[in-house]
Amino acid sequence: MSEQDNNSKGFIGRFLSLPTDSVPKTIFVAVAVCLVASMVVSAAAVALRPIQAVNALKDKQINILQVAGIYDPNVDVLEAFAAFEPRVLELETGTFTDQFDAASFDDRAAADDPATSIALDNDPAGIVRQAKYVTVYLLRDEAGDLDKVIMPLHGYGLWSTLYGFIALEENGNDIFGLQFYEHAETPGLGAEVDNPRWKALWNGKKLVDENGTLQISVAKTAPAAGADYHVDALAGATLTSVGVHNLVTFWMGESGYEPFLQQLKAGTL
Template sequence: MAETDRNPWRRFLALPNESRAKTLIVAFLVASICALLVSGATVLLRPIQTANRAAEEQARIEALLRGIPGMTDLLAQSGGALSTVVVELAKGRAASDVTAATLDDALADTSNWTALEASADIAGLRQRPDFAQIFLLREGGDISLLLLPLTGQGYGGRIDAILALRGDLNTIAGIAITGHSETPGLGGRIEESSWQSSFAGTELRDASGDLRFAVARGEASGPYEVDGITGATRTGRGVANMVRFWLGPDGYGPLIRAIERGEF
């Protein structure tokens, strides 16, 4: 009588290939090995992926900046070294536990959004994130250019933009409309560089500090207005409300005050 092989691995290999137990065990082993390899690769590649995302974000912002009339020359004159930081909007300071790499995950948590009262929600957002990624350019220790992502509701839907402010934090250096759903040939003209160029040099507040920015119904008639677009009054109003909201107390207002106090 043949002696029973006491080695479980050899006994397993000796099973016929048609054996259901052998098929299930092999499938489990293959899946486990693949899972371990994927997990290991994820851990090893995470720093590279983080660096690549940061480089892609920087390239995206630089591409957007090149789309702002006159911004390329402005960056060249200032050295062109942009830095980025995630800010806690309500406190106007750098976030302590949220970075550019973790911002998306943070904003996937509904607790990191603040509901807006109807009277304050002039941009039509209903809620705004508690954190935002901003970009800035420094000359020495002073901020010479501040780039602020904006979003709001136009006539056709959401409008996204990046607003660039000069170091006085009151003069618009330029704007880039990065996304919109406005009507082609009417409100859709907000993506035209000829319209966006009218923002450069526009002031936001008067001497008393009141926010005066507006999009005119026709041609701009003062230092706080930009030209309107014929037949697109509601789009212009949406852009104006978007800028006014984000530069107000529920948007970047606390950040701007902190910069003015020299705390940022």
């Protein structure tokens, strides 16, 4: 084919006349496949986002039910979760606020928003910013009296931020349970925070002593305050255990829920 005939075909014609295994056609096919695949993945992600959000919310609700000790796999999650009374808590004052709708308030979004969070200078939990408001969940008994309060907490472990809940008895001091619903700690080591045997160690432990001093600890040895304030560290997961200790003591301390717990104990809420 003469150069004049080849030029008369135009760019597309010249491209189509190339051998199938030519470099331009190989690159074209590779790029086209990548574009189509990315469009399919993007479309699927957008289409599945509402389902993922619903599943994430359901998983969170199951964890709240579990840490409160009332989860039953044979009972509908939404039906069981209706037993809780969600309230938005202002951490600084330790009082509930009606400024936000508790059913839709997003704790994580609040922590990222400068209008509803503060940057931390003293940050033992490694969370960088702390929301001024969080959602707590009240569980009442059949008589309408407070039975348990479930509070969210989070902090950095070895590889990831651990998000979870702590359940306290109505006295605001005795721990009923602690568990995490999201983290990326090492399987078989730090991920043992999910081990039922380790989670069971938290039941019955106390936060503060008779003098009101925060004593709860996660360590290899019990503190001077005694076994009532001690949870054994995870074997082979020192840094994750330190992270859990730091996040629990941070959130249960004066920078976290202490103002709320004081009012809870005083019965002023």
